[in-house]
Amino acid sequence: MSTTAVDTATAPGSGSDAVPRTKSWRATIGLGIVAALSLLVFGLGTPAGVQTTFTVSSSTDFITLPSITVPAKAAAVTLSIIALLLVGWVAYRANQYRKVGIWLPIVFGMVVMGALLTWAGADRSGTTIQLTGLLTSALFLAVPLVFGALAGTLCERSGIINIAIEGQLLAGAFLAALVASAVGNAYVGLIAAPIAGGIVGWLLAVFSTKYWVNQIVVGVVLNLLVLGLTSFFFSTVMSDNPELNQPLNMPDLAIPLLSGIPVIGPVLFDQNLLVYIMYAAVIVIQIMLFRSRWGLRVRAVGEHPKAADTVGIKVNRTRVRNTVLGGAVAGLGGAFFTVASGLAFGKEMTAGKGYIALAAMILGRWSPKGALAAALLFGFADALRVQLGIIGSDIPSQFLAMTPYLATIFAVAGLVGHSRPPAAEGIPYKK
Known part of the structure; x- marks a missing residue:
């Protein structure tokens, strides 16, 4: 529902131009x-x-x-x-x-x-309502959403629509579990996870920039491809060799003094390494995108690629690099589902979190700090479902499970405000 008004601006040497505002x-x-x-x-x-x-x-x-x-x-x-x-x-x-x-x-x-x-x-x-436990769970459950939203921001700021976040998360979860089990060290699996996500990102970049395939279609296809491949290897390699799918865990690393602060201490400063990496990733990407020469070039490519090319910026090369980087970031987030949570890999274990991460990116208006805030909201909705189940709420668990997805619908529908994506998003650059 909207109404339209008309503003009139007069420029020197010209008539009046009517500019409608909705x-x-x-x-x-x-x-x-x-x-x-x-x-x-x-x-x-x-x-x-x-x-x-x-x-x-x-x-x-x-x-x-x-x-x-x-x-x-x-x-x-x-x-x-x-x-x-x-x-x-x-x-x-x-x-x-x-x-x-x-x-x-x-x-x-x-x-x-x-x-x-x-x-x-x-x-x-x-x-009682365990407020500290609820906030701790909300932060932890938001981790893959934050990494996924950061991946989408990196890609879409350069003009590539990254629908393949779901596949990148799943690929990262699979390779993290496989490598960690083979080596017997969860931290090695954490290092391997971005490689899987980066490969998926590279495939998306190649088809989008070199062959000019519709980016949304390529993203959906890559999601299905990763789903099929991981399900196949889970049913064959991992099932035949259980030692390659062990539930390894990264311990929590409590920061002295800070972790003892009431309420926020256990929430922010008594987490595992992946959560601390998430803090650093949000800060670094926010600064790099909006306070660096590199970020200015990336945003120029996403907003006006022709103008960027005119001043010597390699448009498609920038898009490929950003998409691979975004895929690696999402793959790192995929490690949450296995080595960061102490779980073995399972089929379809990401359960649509990549699509919720896309909604967090939109709600956060293509900004790392906004994506963090939106992902925390979705993570809180997910943690709320668990908390209400513990206290024995009268709300059916099926309705509680819908909470994050309802929040996603509100975000995508634009009910929380209008968001403008990068102008050249999804448009192949053809010299």
Whole structure:
């Protein structure tokens, strides 16, 4: 739903040019429906006179904070009203033809999730909401989404649509498990994972830049190819040689002092090596893309390849390199499913996480820090499903499992704001 206004700008020596601006109400309507349901179901649907308890500390913290007990109905109603106020801000910005920041859908999601947790934990004697455990799980489950979204950002900023993130994650998970089992060291598997993702990225780059094949079609085909190959080798090589598919694990590396900080310490600073690599990857890619000469060239290729070629930038070579790099980053994220989680490889174990990573990239507006925030939101939705199952929520587990995918639909549909992709995305460059 949108309305259109016309602005008139007068340039020296020319007539008046009418520039239409579209006023979109999609975000207001979509988020408004969610906020209204939150108020009706979680707020007004919570019994009066009951309480919800949140545990915010663990025994290893320097300072042990007491549990927080809140009146369930009042808290759920308050959080739902905050969500409605955020919807009002979205409407106000839309009426001024202005965008909302990436912070708003993240805060909105957290507020609604808070109302849901308050409602789910109400009147459950002996059961508390483990807030620190929930946040730790959310961060850990967001790891493959962050790496996948970073891979998509690297590729699409140079003009290549990377639908093959799912295949790159799966290939990375497979090779990490295979190499780690063969060598007997999980860290060696972590090194091998980017190689598998890089190979898939190279195939995508070759078909997209040299043969000008439709990039979306190539991405889907590569996903199916990797799925078929990994399933075949799992059923033959790994099944016949169980020693090549062992559940090896990377231990958590607690950072002294920092890991003892209440709440955020266990969440941020008591993780395994892959999580720390994720922190570094987001920072480095953010700086390189938007604060370096290399990043300026990459973005120029994605926005206006002809102009980039005119000043001497090798367009297709830049795209190939970025796509291979993006594939390697996604392959590294694939190690999450095996060596980082202590699991053996299984068929289709990525379970569509590559497509959710694409949604995180879109929601994050093709920026590493935005992709991180969006991936954390999706990871929180996934962790919430686990937490509600632990406390025995009345919500059927099938509906809880749909939560990350519903968030994905909202992101792709543009209900959290308009996102503009790179102008030359998906368009082959032909000299």
